[in-house]
Amino acid sequence: AQTVTQSQPEMSVQEAETVTLSCTYDTSESNYYLFWYKQPPSRQMILVIRQEAYKQQNATENRFSVNFQKAAKSFSLKISDSQLGDTAMYFCASWFSNEKLTFGTGTRLTIIP
Amino acid sequence: EADIYQTPRYLVIGTGKKITLECSQTMGHDKMYWYQQDPGMELHLIHYSYGVNSTEKGDLSSESTVSRIRTEHFPLTLESARPSHTSQYLCASSPSDRDTEAFFGQGTRLTVV
Numbered sequence: 001a002q003t004v005t006q007s008q009p010e011m012s013v014q015e016a017e018t019v020t021l022s023c024t025y026d027t028s029e030s031n032y033y034l035f036w037y038k039q040p041p042s043r044q045m046i047l048v049i050r051q052e053a054y055k056q057q058n059a060t061e062n063r064f065s066v067n068f069q070k071a072a073k074s075f076s077l078k079i080s081d082s083q084l085g086d087t088a089m090y091f092c093a094s095w096f097s098n099e100k101l102t103f104g105t106g107t108r109l110t111i112i113p
Numbered sequence: 114e115a116d117i118y119q120t121p122r123y124l125v126i127g128t129g130k131k132i133t134l135e136c137s138q139t140m141g142h143d144k145m146y147w148y149q150q151d152p153g154m155e156l157h158l159i160h161y162s163y164g165v166n167s168t169e170k171g172d173l174s175s176e177s178t179v180s181r182i183r184t185e186h187f188p189l190t191l192e193s194a195r196p197s198h199t200s201q202y203l204c205a206s207s208p209s210d211r212d213t214e215a216f217f218g219q220g221t222r223l224t225v226v
Contacts, residue, residue: 105155
């Protein structure tokens with residue numbers, strides 16, 4: 001079975017610090033797509049960053065970057081210079097060939113002023 | 114901001130009532146999804162569709178039903194609501210290409226009393 005696992009149910013960090021959220025997945029496929037989504041309290045789920053498995057270069061979007069380790073099946077999200085607005089649930093997700101977007105269980109991130 | 118809309122945002126309804134949660138998107142996406150989000154925030158896929166007249170059950174068994182008569186519309190129906198149906202329901206859509214993320218609606222928070 002293709003799975004996505006987030007082992008950190010909750011994390012907190014001081015404002016302006018850097019935090020890394022972990023995600024691992026399990027698949028036998030070679031080509032797939034990985035995503036990090038953010039769900040702020042009572043607000044819409046939005047995409048943070050996307051990574052294509054066949055690209056070795058780690059994706060970066062402003063303060064957000066990923067560490068994609070294909071052999072280890074790891075896809076962590078690093079948030080630099082964290083801001084209060086980063087407080088949210090973060091979900092790791094993947095498109096596998098079954099065409100269903102598979103989500104991890106989420107990490108609740110709190111940025112402390 | 115994504116053009117995918119869910120109505121109502123909040124619904125409180127009595128046991129035994131029939132309800133329909135609406136989801137519409139104006140992006141012409143072929144794929145649409147319904148997720149149930151439990152209080153712990155984990156997402157469970159309950160229904161998906163790859164196009165008009167295509168519907169499939171997701172990973173989590175649900176007493177709800179869906180239809181896809183038009184590309185832009187993917188309503189979810191509960192024939193007889195029960196307190197166990199109390200949850201947040203998220204609708205999402207995506208194009209056929211796997212390299213594009215899914216877009217989410219704002220969700221419907223359903224409470225059955």
